[in-house]
Amino acid sequence: SQQGEEDPQALSIQEGENATMNCSYKTSINNLQWYRQNSGRGLVHLILIRSNEREKHSGRLRVTLDTSKKSSSLLITASRAADTASYFCATPLIYNQGGKLIFGQGTELSVKP
Amino acid sequence: DTAVSQTPKYLVTQMGNDKSIKCEQNLGHDTMYWYKQDSKKFLKIMFSYNNKELIINETVPNRFSPKSPDKAHLNLHINSLELGDSAVYFCASSQVRRSRPYGYTFGSGTRLTVV
Numbered sequence: 001s002q003q004g005e006e007d008p009q010a011l012s013i014q015e016g017e018n019a020t021m022n023c024s025y026k027t028s029i030n031n032l033q034w035y036r037q038n039s040g041r042g043l044v045h046l047i048l049i050r051s052n053e054r055e056k057h058s059g060r061l062r063v064t065l066d067t068s069k070k071s072s073s074l075l076i077t078a079s080r081a082a083d084t085a086s087y088f089c090a091t092p093l094i095y096n097q098g099g100k101l102i103f104g105q106g107t108e109l110s111v112k113p
Numbered sequence: 114d115t116a117v118s119q120t121p122k123y124l125v126t127q128m129g130n131d132k133s134i135k136c137e138q139n140l141g142h143d144t145m146y147w148y149k150q151d152s153k154k155f156l157k158i159m160f161s162y163n164n165k166e167l168i169i170n171e172t173v174p175n176r177f178s179p180k181s182p183d184k185a186h187l188n189l190h191i192n193s194l195e196l197g198d199s200a201v202y203f204c205a206s207s208q209v210r211r212s213r214p215y216g217y218t219f220g221s222g223t224r225l226t227v228v
Contacts, residue, residue, distance in 0.1 A: 033216060037154075042117075042203055045216035086154060090217075099144045099209035100169055101217060103156040 006089060006104040014112050019076040021107040023089030024069075030092065032065055032072050033101065037086045046074075046087075079111045116140050119204045119220035126194055127228055134189045134223045136204030144168075144209045145187040146217070147179060150201040159202075162187055163209065194227045201225070 007022045025032070031050045035043040049056045049065045049072065056063045062075040076083055086108050090101040119136040126132055138145060146169075147159040161169040162181040176192045187204060204220040 035217075040222075042219035042221045043156075043205075043217070045218065048216055088156070099146070099161055099163070099207055100158050100171075102158075106154050 006087075006107045008107060009105070010108045010110070012110040012112065013079055015079060015081055017079055017111075019079050019083070019109055019111070021074045021087050021109070023072045023074070023104050025072075025089070025091050025104075026070065027091075029067075032063075033090045034061075034063060034072075034074050035088045035090060035103075037088065037106070039085070043088065076109075079109075081111050081113045083109060084111045085109060116218050117204055117206055117220040119202075119223055121223060122221065123224050123226075125226045125228065128194055128196060130194050131190070131192045132194060132225070133191070134202055134204075134225075136187045136189070136220055138185055138204075138206040138218070140206055140218060142206035142208050142218070143184060144207050145181065145184070146205045146207075147187065147189050148203045148205060150203060150222070152200070156203070160187075160189075191225075194225075196227050199225055199227045 005024050013019055031048050033048045034046045036046055037043045047058045047063050049063050051067055060077045065072045086106045088106045089104045092101055117138045144163045146161045148156050149159055150156050158171050159173045160179045164184050165181045178190045181187045201222045201224050203222050205217040207217045208215050
């Protein structure tokens with residue numbers, strides 16, 4: 001079964017606006033990761049937040065984690081056309097063997113110039 | 114210098130054929146993976162290998178056989194290809210500590226089309 005669900009499935013904004021994507025998951029985790037996938041390319045790791053962290057920043061990215069609600073959000077500030085991509089959250093299961101990550105269904109972000 | 118490279122990028126083949134996809138990583142990671150991405154972009158793990166040892170085999174048909182000759186290489190061989198095998202296959206690698214994977218590094222994918 002799918003661990004993560006992302007919301008919205010698609011998001012269209014103008015350049016310069018902020019984009020917020022949400023991820024919910026079902027089981028306990030020790031970290032949560034966000035990835036970006038440009039069209040026709042592989043996924044790129046953006047940021048990892050541990051279960052004992054509530055917020056993390058990386059450049060224009062801000063990630064929050066609320067383990068009581070089993071949810072995370074990714075905020076991209078001052079978006080650019082180059083941010084157009086699909087964004088996925090991913091979680092390893094706490095008693096996971098083998099490093100398996102379970103991916104959400106992704107949010108397709110379109111940033112219009 | 115490509116960190117995770119997989120070949121070929123595109124593969125078009127007829128039903129019933131056998132094909133292989135190769136993957137190599139130069140990051141020194143101890144764990145490698147194969148994921149399948151369907152037309153709706155849903156990513157599902159197929160296999161993971163840690164230091165050449167198969168750790169995860171996620172109910173994949175036995176027509177799919179991974180092989181890891183060393184910890185830097187993980188190849189995927191598919192026998193008797195079916196239409197439903199059409200998808201994008203991604204190789205990835207990561208370091209795993211105490212069963213926790215750190216960020217994956219993905220290859221650029223192999224788009225397999227079975228006709």
